[in-house]
Each structure stands twice: as structure tokens, then as C-alpha cells.
Amino acid sequence: MKNTLGNLDLQACLSKLENAGRLTRIQSEVDPVHELAGLAQKLEGGQVVYFEKVKGNSYPVVTGMFWNRENLATLFDCDAEQLPFILSDAVSSWQENPIVPIVIDEAPVQEIVQTTPNLYALPVPTHALEDGGPYFSCSVVLAKDPDTGVRNASVHRCMVVGPDRLTMLMDVGRHLRDYYERAEAKGQPLEITISNGVDPSVYFASVSPGSAAPLDKDELGIACALRGGPLELSRSLTVGVEGIANAQFCIEGEILPYLRESEGKFGEVTGYYATKDDRWVVNIKAITHRKKPIFHTLIPGKEVFNSVGLTGEASIFRIVSRQVPGVKAVYLSHGGCGFYHAIVQMEPKYPGMAKNAIMSTFAAFPPLQIVTVVNPDVDIFNAEEIQWAMATRFKPDEDTVILPKCFSHELNPATDQGYSAKIGFDCTVPLPKSPIYDRVKMLDVNLDNYSIKS
Numbered sequence: 001m002k003n004t005l006g007n008l009d010l011q012a013c014l015s016k017l018e019n020a021g022r023l024t025r026i027q028s029e030v031d032p033v034h035e036l037a038g039l040a041q042k043l044e045g046g047q048v049v050y051f052e053k054v055k056g057n058s059y060p061v062v063t064g065m066f067w068n069r070e071n072l073a074t075l076f077d078c079d080a081e082q083l084p085f086i087l088s089d090a091v092s093s094w095q096e097n098p099i100v101p102i103v104i105d106e107a108p109v110q111e112i113v114q115t116t117p118n119l120y121a122l123p124v125p126t127h128a129l130e131d132g133g134p135y136f137s138c139s140v141v142l143a144k145d146p147d148t149g150v151r152n153a154s155v156h157r158c159m160v161v162g163p164d165r166l167t168m169l170m171d172v173g174r175h176l177r178d179y180y181e182r183a184e185a186k187g188q189p190l191e192i193t194i195s196n197g198v199d200p201s202v203y204f205a206s207v208s209p210g211s212a213a214p215l216d217k218d219e220l221g222i223a224c225a226l227r228g229g230p231l232e233l234s235r236s237l238t239v240g241v242e243g244i245a246n247a248q249f250c251i252e253g254e255i256l257p258y259l260r261e262s263e264g265k266f267g268e269v270t271g272y273y274a275t276k277d278d279r280w281v282v283n284i285k286a287i288t289h290r291k292k293p294i295f296h297t298l299i300p301g302k303e304v305f306n307s308v309g310l311t312g313e314a315s316i317f318r319i320v321s322r323q324v325p326g327v328k329a330v331y332l333s334h335g336g337c338g339f340y341h342a343i344v345q346m347e348p349k350y351p352g353m354a355k356n357a358i359m360s361t362f363a364a365f366p367p368l369q370i371v372t373v374v375n376p377d378v379d380i381f382n383a384e385e386i387q388w389a390m391a392t393r394f395k396p397d398e399d400t401v402i403l404p405k406c407f408s409h410e411l412n413p414a415t416d417q418g419y420s421a422k423i424g425f426d427c428t429v430p431l432p433k434s435p436i437y438d439r440v441k442m443l444d445v446n447l448d449n450y451s452i453k454s
């Protein structure tokens with residue numbers, strides 16, 4: 001496979017981005033409570049942001065590595081449009097020819113061991129004004145299936161509620177929740193590690209949707225495929241689950257059975273607050289970190305749209321192209337939060353094929369609420385172009401698909417706790433194509449050939 005990342009850690013990623021002119025350093029001291037996220041929001045979508053001085057703490061904080069597809073393309077040495085295909089190739093390569101992670105002792109993430117765990121010694125920021133506390137927003141949780149031992153990797157928001165205590169969210173359908181519920185039924189805690197500051201191979205493997213990485217498979221194999229070699233895991237000190245060896249921080253702990261405590265509010269990816277409620281509780285047993293760790297945070301917004309979007313696009317593209325011919329590309333738009341609106345670009349071969357693509361896309365990615373299908377002449381990254389296709393090629397009475405009462409995404413306030421209708425818009429040119437749909441074309445001139453004064 002081309003475009004493999006190799007064994008890049010977060011520090012190496014940041015150097016690569018800085019050398020490419022894609023890193024902004026904030027040299028002023030910032031408060032991790034509200035100020036850091038406020039500044040990050042002002043800079044959202046541009047260069048990666050490195051906060052050198054965080055008030056009350058000696059470790060720097062970084063954000064924004066994934067909020068701009070050009071940043072990621074720099075890391076993968078590719079064009080931004082290729083990214084979903086690189087991710088989808090990694091999934092195929094993992095399914096056909098899996099490389100397994102290896103476990104090592106004396107991992108970089110274990111250079112320093114905190115004897116008494118104290119989460120308050122970490123620069124965990126509090127983001128939105130009404131958030132319930134400091135949050136780990138992009139850390140990778142590893143666990144093992146209590147019955148089969150299969151490892152799982154996923155990202156879960158975790159709120160700091162004490163020096164050795166977190167509360168966390170596990171949505172319906174998450175593999176971690178499945179593991180936990182089976183452990184809890186036996187009256188046992190579920191051991192986990194939480195790795196902060198992982199490289200993109202581990203991050204994207206962890207957020208690969210269940211349709212790409214089913215329950216009985218360890219998705220860290222996707223990280224190995226993205227790296228082009230085995231991922232190294234650290235042997236933990238207090239739990240039977242490994243951590244990510246080249247992470248910045250690793251928190252070892254257990255999700256306690258029969259216990260729920262307050263978690264939230266949290267300013268979520270939807271642009272709304274997730275409610276405060278009693279949720280799952282993690283007891284921390286040990287914290288290890290590097291000598292010079294960098295804390296990785298993410299403000300829910302473009303960075304999540306891209307995280308979910310890229311892996312979702314890769315997975316939808318693979319599934320839909322197997323079922324419907326003519327699919328060229330898929331984009332999970334930022335206006336749709338990377339979760340809720342898929343734009344599918346295709347050349348339907350026969351009338352009605354775009355509707356088949358709509359149904360296949362919904363089935364491929366459950367959180368979706370809206371699917372819009374356009375022809376290949378439409379730029380799927382440009383909202384105006386999509387609106388133009390809708391305004392000129394879409395006949396509401398013929399080209400709409402409404403699927404009532406489906407399962408969608410609990411976080412979306414447009415659903416009733418995840419239960420909602422879905423709508424598909426076929427904005428492709430009706431077949432057989434009439435000349436009234438011939439798009440106006442001008443001569444394609446090269447501006448560099450002209451002397452232009454503005």
C-alpha cells in the first residue's frame with residue numbers, strides 16, 4: 001500500500017506540519033478553562049495550534065491536527081481528495097492481510113510513572129462555557145472483550161471529576177458498551193486504558209465505524225495497515241489491557257459496575273450541549289507519560305467532522321460501490337456535522353439507480369439523516385454547487401425518498417433519542433438525459449498566460 005505513515009509519533013507529526021508551514025505557536029500563556037478553547041475556535045480549520053504555555057501546568061497542549069484535510073494530507077504525503085481512499089484501502093488491506101500489533105515493555109509513554117494518580121496534574125482543558133468540567137475529547141480507549149479477549153479501540157469523551165476519577169459516555173451500539181455490559185452482568189469492572197496524544201494511524205483506526213471494524217475484530221490492525229508495519233503497544237502496570245506505546249499520556253483504569261455518576265454538560269459536535277446525566281464511572285489506577293508530553297485536545301467542530309467524515313466516507317464508499325455501480329465519491333459535509341448529511345457523487349447507469357444509492361448509503365452509515373446524490377460534474381465539496389443541482393435537477397414529487405421511523409443518532413436534537421425519519425434527494429439529471437440539461441461551458445483558459453492588473 002502507498003502513502004503509509006510509518007512509525008510517526010505526535011512530536012514527529014507536529015515537526016512535519018511545522019516544516020510544511022502548517023503550525024501556529026501560541027506563545028502567550030492561556031487558561032485551560034475556556035480561554036484555550038476560545039482561542040482554538042477563532043483559529044478553527046486552519047493550521048494546527050500549539051499552545052506553549054498553559055496556566056498552572058508545565059505541559060503544552062495541541063489542537064487542530066485533523067480540522068483541516070490539508071494538514072492530514074501533509075502527514076500522509078497525498079492530496080486531500082485521496083484521504084478517504086487511503087483510509088478505505090487500509091481497511092481492505094487489514095481485512096485481507098492483517099498485521100497484528102506487538103506488545104513492548106518500557107514504552108515511551110511509560111518514561112514517567114505517577115505513583116499516586118492525579119488527573120489535575122494534566123492540562124485537560126474545559127472547552128465550552130457550560131461544560132461540566134475538563135474533558136478528554138480525543139483520547140483512545142482500549143479494552144478487551146470479557147468473553148473472547150478481542151481488543152477494541154474507540155474514542156469516548158471523559159470528564160475529570162476527581163484526581164483519580166472520570167465519568168464517560170458510551171453510546172448505544174458501541175463495542176466498548178457491549179464489553180462493559182457483559183462485564184457488569186458478571187458483577188465485574190471493565191479494565192481500560194485511555195491513551196492521549198496518539199498518532200493519526202491509531203486515531204483513525206479507533207474512529208473507524210463498526211461497519212468497517214466489527215465486534216470480533218481488533219481495529220488496531222487498521223493502524224498497522226496505515227503505518228505499513230506493526231503498531232507497538234505498552235504493557236500496562238495495573239490492568240490487563242495495553243496502552244498505545246508512543247502516546248503522550250496513558251491512563252490505566254476500570255469502568256465500575258452498577259455505578260453511574262454525573263457527566264456533562266458538554267458542547268458537542270452537533271453545535272448543541274449534550275445534557276448532564278448520570279453516566280459511567282472510571283476509577284483510575286495509574287497514570288504514565290513521557291518525559292516531555294504534549295496534551296492533545298479537540299474542540300468538537302471541524303476536527304470531528306473530518307474525523308468521522310473521512311472514516312465514514314471511506315466506509316460508505318466501499319459498501320455502496322459494491323451494491324450500486326457508478327459511485328465516484330462520497331462527502332460527509334461539515335454543514336451536516338460529518339455525521340448527518342452524505343453527498344454521493346455518481347453517474348447513474350439506469351433511471352432509479354440514484355435512489356438505490358440513497359438506500360444503500362443510509363444502510364451503510366446509521367447516523368445519517370440526509371443523503372443527496374449528484375452527478376460527477378458537481379463539486380461535492382461546494383455547498384453552492386449542490387444547491388444548484390438541487391434547484392435545477394431535482395423534482396420533489398419524484399426524486400424524494402422518505403424513510404419514516406429509522407434509527408439515527410442520539411446526539412442529534414432532530415431525533416427522538418435516536419429515532420427519526422431519513423430523507424434522500426436524487427439531484428441527478430433524469431435519464432435518458434435531455435439536451436435541456438447540457439451545462440453551459442466556456443473556454444477553459446489559463447490565467448497565467450495573461451497580463452492582469454487588479
Ligand SMILES: Cc1cc2nc3c(=O)[nH]c(=O)nc-3n(C[C@H](O)[C@H](O)[C@H](O)COP(=O)(O)O)c2cc1C
Pocket residue numbers: 137138152153154155156157158169170171172173174175176206207208209210213298304307308
Ligand atoms: C472526537 C470523537 C469523540 C467521540 N466521543 C464519543 C463518545 O463520547 N461516546 C461514544 O460512544 N462515541 C464517541 N465517538 C464515536 C466512537 O469513537 C466511534 O464511533 C468508534 O468508531 C466506536 O468504535 P466501536 O465501533 O469499536 O464501538 C467519538 C468519536 C470522535 C471522533
Ligand SMILES: [Mn+2]
Pocket residue numbers: 152153154175210213214215219
Ligand atoms: Mn470496535
